[in-house]
Amino acid sequence: ETGVTQTPRHLVMGMTNKKSLKCEQHLGHNAMYWYKQSAKKPLELMFVYSLEERVENNSVPSRFSPECPNSSHLFLHLHTLQPEDSALYLCASSQDLGGRDIQYFGAGTRLSVL
Amino acid sequence: AQSVTQLDSHVSVSEGTPVLLRCNYSSSYSPSLFWYVQHPNKGLQLLLKYTSAATLVKGINGFEAEFKKSETSFHLTKPSAHMSDAAEYFCVVSGNSNDYKLSFGAGTTVTVRA
Numbered sequence: 001e002t003g004v005t006q007t008p009r010h011l012v013m014g015m016t017n018k019k020s021l022k023c024e025q026h027l028g029h030n031a032m033y034w035y036k037q038s039a040k041k042p043l044e045l046m047f048v049y050s051l052e053e054r055v056e057n058n059s060v061p062s063r064f065s066p067e068c069p070n071s072s073h074l075f076l077h078l079h080t081l082q083p084e085d086s087a088l089y090l091c092a093s094s095q096d097l098g099g100r101d102i103q104y105f106g107a108g109t110r111l112s113v114l
Numbered sequence: 115a116q117s118v119t120q121l122d123s124h125v126s127v128s129e130g131t132p133v134l135l136r137c138n139y140s141s142s143y144s145p146s147l148f149w150y151v152q153h154p155n156k157g158l159q160l161l162l163k164y165t166s167a168a169t170l171v172k173g174i175n176g177f178e179a180e181f182k183k184s185e186t187s188f189h190l191t192k193p194s195a196h197m198s199d200a201a202e203y204f205c206v207v208s209g210n211s212n213d214y215k216l217s218f219g220a221g222t223t224v225t226v227r228a
Contacts, residue, residue, distance in 0.1 A: 004157070031214065043204075043218040056215075090157060099146050099208035100165050103216065105157035 003027040006091050006106035013081065014114050021076040021109045023091030029104075031097045032074040034066060037088040037108070049074060050097045081113045116141035118207045120219035127195045128227045135190040135222045137205030147188045148206040148216075149179055158204065164188065175199070200226045 003026045013019050025032065034046040048056035049068040063085075065077040074091055088108045094101040121136040139145060146165045150158040162173025169181045175198075179190045188205060205219040 006157075009155075040220070042220050043216075045215060048214065092158075094214070097214040099211045099213045101214070102148070102160055102163060105150075105159070107155065107157040110155075 004091055004093055004104050004106035006089075006109050008109060009107065010110045010112075012112045012114065013078070015081060015083075017081075018077070018079040020078065021089055021091075021111075023074040023076075023106055025072055025074075025091075025093040025104070027093055027095075027104060029093040029095050030071055031094045031101070032068060032071075033092040033094075033103065034074065034076050035090040035092065037090055039087075043090070047076075048097070055097065078111075081111075083113050086111055086113045116143070116145060116207045116209045116217050118205050118217050118219045120203075120205050120222050122222050123220065124223045124225070126225045126227065129197055130194050133190075133192040133195045133199065133224065135203050135205075135224070137188045137190065137219060138186055139188060139205070139207045140186060141207055141209060143210040143213075146208045146211075147179075147181060148208075149173065149177070149188075149190050150204045150206060151201045152204065152221075153201045161190070161203075195224075195226050197226050197228065200224055 005024045007022045031050045036044045046060045047066040052068045067075040090108045091106045092103040094103045118139045149161040152158050161177050162171045164171045164181045172178045177192050202221045206216050
């Protein structure tokens with residue numbers, strides 16, 4: 001395992017539900033990321049946090065709301081999602097924010113929106 | 115800005131034969147380049163990383179990649195494929211050392227025939 005744990009692994013929700021994805025890193029890293037992985041598309045960066053401050057919001061719709069209460073935990077709160085939001089959501093962490101820093105990924109949450 | 119193109123969406127090899135996954139990149143800076151592997155229902159795992167040191171980079175599980183600036187390529191190879199190498203492989207490029215944003219290729223799916 002890479003030291004990045006995501007829960008739940010699978011989630012099915014209706015368009016009116018509210019749910020949250022959780023990510024925890026045990027690596028002592030300072031930066032955490034949310035990515036969206038859709039079939040046949042490159043990974044899309046959604047949000048980036050460094051030392052619990054959001055440094056990137058990559059034009060993500062407001063129905064996705066991130067939260068980083070401390071440097072080890074990252075949440076993605078979901079509400080009124082659309083079917084096209086069905087995807088694999090990956091969390092990653094890195095020691096710091098930099099192009100040379102390796103990003104370590106969790107196993108992802110497979111989200112299905114009905 | 116940087117980008118990466120994986121030239122093959124799917125590669126099929128026989129067990130014990132060489133594997134070649136092709137990747138071309140573009141970057142305005144001296145890039146960092148990575149190869150990640152994703153097995154089914156798993157997150158992305160780093161295979162190897164290039165950051166302007168030796169142009170031939172050795173990674174885990176017998177994989178290696180060669181950085182060729184003149185050809186803007188970073189192809190991944192393995193001399194002898196194993197059944198466990200069946201997975202999706204991503205070539206990734208970052209910009210300068212201060213740029214945490216990674217550009218992911220669309221991925222190459224590798225199947226290994228017995």
